[in-house]
Amino acid sequence: MNPRNTSDLIEAYLKKILEERSMVEIRRTEMADLFNCVPSQINYVINTRFTIQRGYAVESKRGGGGYIRIEKVQVSSRHQFLKQVNQLFENEIDERDGHAIIHRLFEEKLITKREGNLLLTILSKQILSKSKDESKVRASILHGVLERLSYEEKE
CATH class of the missing domain: 1.10.1200.150 (Transcriptional repressor of class III stress genes, C-terminal domain)
Structure with a gap:
């Protein structure tokens, strides 16, 4: 898949990290700065491309020390x-x-x-x-x- 837009780039970046590790923890504002976009675009990507239907568990904490944690769901059987x-x-x-x-x-x-x-x-x-x-x-x-x-x- 060739990333075509900012959302695709963000998704590809996070999936690349998840190939190497079972979990990634990010901060919305840092990701927004990295991709030169608004923090709500990070939310959009997380909410539409990292869903339980697609095999991801997402946990978030808002506030100053807030984070978004994405984990690939492991299939037991x-x-x-x-x-x-x-x-x-x-x-x-x-x-x-x-x-x-x-x-x-x-x-x-x-x-x-x-x-x-x-x-x-x-x-x-x-x-x-x-x-x-x-x-x-x-x-x-x-x-x-x-x-x-x-x-x-x-x-």
């Missing part, structure tokens, strides 16, 4: 991981979160790139917008996929 992902949403899920889950399944090598691309297409707004309950249909499909992947592991 395939079955447990699939169960946890399945519990991240109930009867509805939006396209962005659905796609984040599919990307995470690929990163954890639970699906192939081809399977991931097919699932991204199936879960897309372009396909599901024909349904009046788009987010419910997406959630139902995704629950079914996660249950099937869990079932395959037991065989």
Whole structure:
């Protein structure tokens, strides 16, 4: 992936650190200075690209000694991981979160790139917008996929 904008650069920078260490602790203002942007852009990147659906736990403390701590969630077992992902949403899920889950399944090598691309297409707004309950249909499909992947592991 070639970073195209400041948000991409910030994301790539943090992911590079997380490749070397299991956790990174940053200060918003220092990161904003480093990337010559406003602190709210750091928040945007953290809130949209380092979510639990994408496999990250984020903890923050505001104030003078405040920090943002990002940690890559470790997967203990395939079955447990699939169960946890399945519990991240109930009867509805939006396209962005659905796609984040599919990307995470690929990163954890639970699906192939081809399977991931097919699932991204199936879960897309372009396909599901024909349904009046788009987010419910997406959630139902995704629950079914996660249950099937869990079932395959037991065989």
